[in-house]
Amino acid sequence: MSQIELDVRNLNVSFSTPHGNFSAVNGINFQLHSGETLALVGESGCGKTVTALSILRLLPEASAKFISGKIIYSGRDLLGLSSQQMRKVRGKEISMIFQDPMTCLNPVLTLGEQLSETLLQHNNLNKKEALSKSAQLLGRVELSSPEEKLKQYPHQLSGGMRQRVMIAMALACEPKILIADEPTTALDVLIQAQILELLENLKKETGMAMLLITHDLGVVAEIAERVMVMYAGDEVETGPTQSLLKNPNHPYTKGLIASRPQPGLNIKKDLRLPEITGNVPSPNQRPSGCPFHPRCNWVMDQCKTQKPISKKSNHDHQYSCHLEPGSL
Amino acid sequence: MTDNSFLEVRDLKKYFPPRESFFGNTAGSVRAVDGISFELEEGETLGIVGESGSGKSTAARTLLQLEPPTSGTVHFKGHNLTALSEEKLRSLRKEMQMIFQDPFSSINPRRRIGDVLREPFAIHNLKENVAESIKELLNQVGLSSDHAHRYPHELSGGQLQRVGIARAIALNPSLVIADEPVSALDVSVQAQVVNLMMDLKEKLKISYIFISHDMSIVEYFCDRVAVMYLGKIVEISTSEEIYRTPGHPYTEALLNAVPGLEPEQKKQKIKIRGDIPDPSNPPQGCSFHTRCPLKEKRCEEMEPILKEVSPGHHVACFLKE
Numbered sequence: 001m002s003q004i005e006l007d008v009r010n011l012n013v014s015f016s017t018p019h020g021n022f023s024a025v026n027g028i029n030f031q032l033h034s035g036e037t038l039a040l041v042g043e044s045g046c047g048k049t050v051t052a053l054s055i056l057r058l059l060p061e062a063s064a065k066f067i068s069g070k071i072i073y074s075g076r077d078l079l080g081l082s083s084q085q086m087r088k089v090r091g092k093e094i095s096m097i098f099q100d101p102m103t104c105l106n107p108v109l110t111l112g113e114q115l116s117e118t119l120l121q122h123n124n125l126n127k128k129e130a131l132s133k134s135a136q137l138l139g140r141v142e143l144s145s146p147e148e149k150l151k152q153y154p155h156q157l158s159g160g161m162r163q164r165v166m167i168a169m170a171l172a173c174e175p176k177i178l179i180a181d182e183p184t185t186a187l188d189v190l191i192q193a194q195i196l197e198l199l200e201n202l203k204k205e206t207g208m209a210m211l212l213i214t215h216d217l218g219v220v221a222e223i224a225e226r227v228m229v230m231y232a233g234d235e236v237e238t239g240p241t242q243s244l245l246k247n248p249n250h251p252y253t254k255g256l257i258a259s260r261p262q263p264g265l266n267i268k269k270d271l272r273l274p275e276i277t278g279n280v281p282s283p284n285q286r287p288s289g290c291p292f293h294p295r296c297n298w299v300m301d302q303c304k305t306q307k308p309i310s311k312k313s314n315h316d317h318q319y320s321c322h323l324e325p326g327s328l
Numbered sequence: 329m330t331d332n333s334f335l336e337v338r339d340l341k342k343y344f345p346p347r348e349s350f351f352g353n354t355a356g357s358v359r360a361v362d363g364i365s366f367e368l369e370e371g372e373t374l375g376i377v378g379e380s381g382s383g384k385s386t387a388a389r390t391l392l393q394l395e396p397p398t399s400g401t402v403h404f405k406g407h408n409l410t411a412l413s414e415e416k417l418r419s420l421r422k423e424m425q426m427i428f429q430d431p432f433s434s435i436n437p438r439r440r441i442g443d444v445l446r447e448p449f450a451i452h453n454l455k456e457n458v459a460e461s462i463k464e465l466l467n468q469v470g471l472s473s474d475h476a477h478r479y480p481h482e483l484s485g486g487q488l489q490r491v492g493i494a495r496a497i498a499l500n501p502s503l504v505i506a507d508e509p510v511s512a513l514d515v516s517v518q519a520q521v522v523n524l525m526m527d528l529k530e531k532l533k534i535s536y537i538f539i540s541h542d543m544s545i546v547e548y549f550c551d552r553v554a555v556m557y558l559g560k561i562v563e564i565s566t567s568e569e570i571y572r573t574p575g576h577p578y579t580e581a582l583l584n585a586v587p588g589l590e591p592e593q594k595k596q597k598i599k600i601r602g603d604i605p606d607p608s609n610p611p612q613g614c615s616f617h618t619r620c621p622l623k624e625k626r627c628e629e630m631e632p633i634l635k636e637v638s639p640g641h642h643v644a645c646f647l648k649e
Contacts, residue, residue, distance in 0.1 A: 043514045044485065158603045159380065188379045188541045190600055193585040215514045218587030259519035261544040262588065272526065273548060275519035279484050 005177055005209045006032040006055070006094075011069035013050050013059070015283075022283040024050045026233045027069070032177065037203065037210040039224035039241070041217060041256070045280045047233040048213045052179045054079075055211075056096055057086050073177075092122040095170040099182035101162035105154040111138070111165055112150030118172040137168040141198060160191035167198065174206060181213045196222050217260055221245060229253050232281055232291040235310070239317030249313040250321045251296045252276070254328050290322070298323055333403065334535060335368040335503060340400035342383075342390045346608070358608045360386040362559035363400070370502070373529070373536040375550035375567065377543060377582060381604045383559040384539045388505045391537075392424055393417055404503070422452055425496040429508040431488035435480050441466075441491055442476030448498040465494040468531075469524060486517035490524065497528060505537045510545060522549055544586045547571050555579045558607055558615040561634060565641035575643030577620050614646070622647060 008030050014023040025047040032038050040048045053059045055071055057078065071078040078089065098104045106114055115137060116130035125133065131150060138146035141164040154162055163183060170178055180199065184192035200223050203210055212224055220227055220241060228238040229252065237250040248254040258274035278295040281287055287294050293303040302322055310318050313325040342361040360383045368374050376384045389395045391402055393409050402409040407420060428434035435444055445462045449455070463473045469490040480488055489509060496504050506525065510518040522545060528534060540546050546553055547567050554564040555576060563576040574580045581600040600619050605611055611618050617627040626646055634644045 043516055160603055189543070189585040189587075190379055190541075190581060191603070192587070193599075194601070196587070215516070216587065217515070222587045256516055259516045261519075261548045272523045273519040275523055276516050277520070279486065 002033045002035060004031050005034045005073070006211075007070070007072040008032075008051075008055070009070040009072070011051065011054065011071065012066065013047070013054050014066040016066070019284060021066070023286075024233050024283055025054070028228075028230070028233075028235045030228055030235070030238065032209050032211055034176070034209050035203070035207050036226065037212055037224045039212045039214060039220040039227045040230060041214060041220055041227055042230035042236075043215055043280050045232075045283070046230040048230055049181055051230075052096065052181050052211065052213055055179065056090055056094060057081075057083075058090075058096075088122075091118055091170075091175075092173040093175055094177040094179065095173070095175040096179040096181065097163070097166045097170045097183050100186050101159060101166050102154075102186070104166060105162060107154050110151055110153055111157075115150070115165070115169055115172065118169055122173045133172075134168075137172055138165070140171070140202070141165070141168045143168075158191075159187055160194060163187060163191075163195055164198070167195075167202070171202060171206070175208060177209050177211065178203075179211045179213070182215070183212075184219060185214070185216070192219070199223065217245065217256055229256065232286055233283070234291055234320065235318075236292070236321075237317055237319040239313075239315065239319075243315045244317055247313075247315045247317075247326075248328060249315070249317055249319040249323070249325055250292075251298050251323070251328065252292050253319075255295075290320075298327070333367055334370040334372075334405060336401075336403040337367070337391060338365050338401045338403075339363050340365070340387070340390060340402065341398040342386050342395060343398045356608045359559045359610065360607060361390055361397075364554075364556070364559075364561050366554055366561065366564060368503075368535055368537065371529075371533060371535055372552065373538055373550045375546035375553040376537060376539045376556055377541060377546050377553060378556035379541060379604050381558075381607060382556040383607070384556055385507050386559075387556065388426070388507055388537065388539055392421075392426060392505060394426075419452075422499040423501050424503045424505070425499070425501040427489075427492050427496045427504060427506040427509045430512045431485060431492045432480065432512075434492060435488060435495075437480050439479075440476065441471075441478055441480070441483070444480075444491060445476070445495055445498060448495060452499060454499075461498070465498055468497070468528070469494045470520075484517075485513050486520055489513060489517075489521050493521070493524065493528070497532060497534070500532065502533070502535060503537070504534050505539070507539045508541070509538075511540065511542070518545065525549070541582075542586065543571075543583050555582065558605065558610050560615065560644070561642075562616065562644045563642065564634070569638070569641050573641075575637055575641065575648050576616075576645045577622050577647075578616050614644075 010027045010029060011025055012027050013025040014021050042048055054067055067079060112131055112134055115134035119125055119130040119133055135146040135150055138149050143149055143164055184195050214220060224241050227241050227244050229236040231252050237253045245257060248257060255276035261273060276295055289305045290303045290308050293299045300322060308320045308322045310320045313319055340361055341363050344358040344360055346357045364387060378384050390397045397410060442462055445465055446458060449458045462476055466473050466475055471490055510521050538550055550567050553567045553570045554561050557578050563579050574583055602619055605618055613629050614627040614632050617623045632644045632646050634642045637643050637648050
């Protein structure tokens, strides 16, 4: 087994609001190995993004009052670092790309100014060196005429090009870990395919580890080696991608897989698309027992009262369900 | 021209005039929709696919006369929409409704769901049984009548899109244009919304035009598919045919770009580099040649026209002649 790059242990995050405290992430555990891509999958509101933001300590201090657990990166617990120490990690060792490239670039700065900012912050470079490094970075994300692009503003680029700039920015300091939060959700399928390919190539070149956050299992199947499915702040099932997609052990995983229509399967027109009925419960109204039980087709009496504990399946997945392995 | 056709679009064009920039230089006009023609039968679902910037949404808006077309005609149930007076058009709008992409921006956040749904009735001066109808609408889209008292921010994206659908079907339209109705939703919620639209189609006898960039949903939902690129239809056929034997390299690229759950089974990919060209300055010849992996010399010089390659299957590509 390769080296563990990031070790998240029993991470809990809760928010304090005027309507009371509620918990967004309930004791999740995962490890990210060097050079691998781990996908966090789930519907909106399942705690994927909160998990990512807590790793980088980007949650607003005032609202996220309660973060507990450990996030171990190269022997240190990130949750215990001072904000100055954390600033050295953020953007240099661990960096992040965000969902919407339209809102994440500064509209009044040129791309050159934005790209060199990260470089100047973390490296001993002068402005000129930083700009020429920026041009190199834009070349690496396969943007044409990078020198010219440095003088352009974000609105002059298309969505796909902006996402490439975001990736260049995240890679500026050659991070060990890249967190990609829904990097292609705002993009067209064609551009999505291009960006996924780019991320895959860059990962191979640099050997960085990637934490990919998405709600689309199709994207996961394309580039992730392992998957962790989350539901309502809980970890639901974790395993190697292909095996998890072929042999899901948790009804939620199975539902997510089924609801993705497959092109070319010639589904009969009168058939309905398999769906998971209902909605994700809001964080202040989490059901008792297994949080998925109100939407589960396999619900049993014990699901309503007892929260299942994580167990191993026949295919080496960890999953949290009262069903025996192989019952689906 | 047949009088009994349900919807017939002929050579529809929408050009946006060039905008004079601050420094006085002007670019060419943007040919957002550049001469599209198609028919829709009653009860049929037509998918329009293409990337952002291919003119899908403008085509839909122009078709409904939300934007005045530059030229071309739209015949809907025997009326020529392009020649109708405002007043007549307004009464005909009951029959043609639209569902938008992002329910959070297409539904007024300051109004309760009930008021949002009351509006179509108010606009068309319908006063009888409005409260009853709203209750029934909410039930029809799988929400409860309590939702009428809630505000949009209290609903999830999927629930709010259901409200968008309820608003569109409020006046019993026969044609609904859905502009990327599920792109902003989670994959699991997309299935719910698509199923709802299918059920309503059966129940209310609606014909749909379904705009999307995701071929997997379109295949599932639509009877026929039109593929658009830079304002033109480059391929149109039944959805089975398009998936079995895609004719245009662009269609093939769109199909291949759908992330599949079993990527190792993918056949050799047609990959497309770069972005869609600027519609104010489209390439000479075939507008797709700048990105086409199969391009030949003639593609740069001449523009291929839409030709029938098999019954009902039209493709605009020299390689298919």
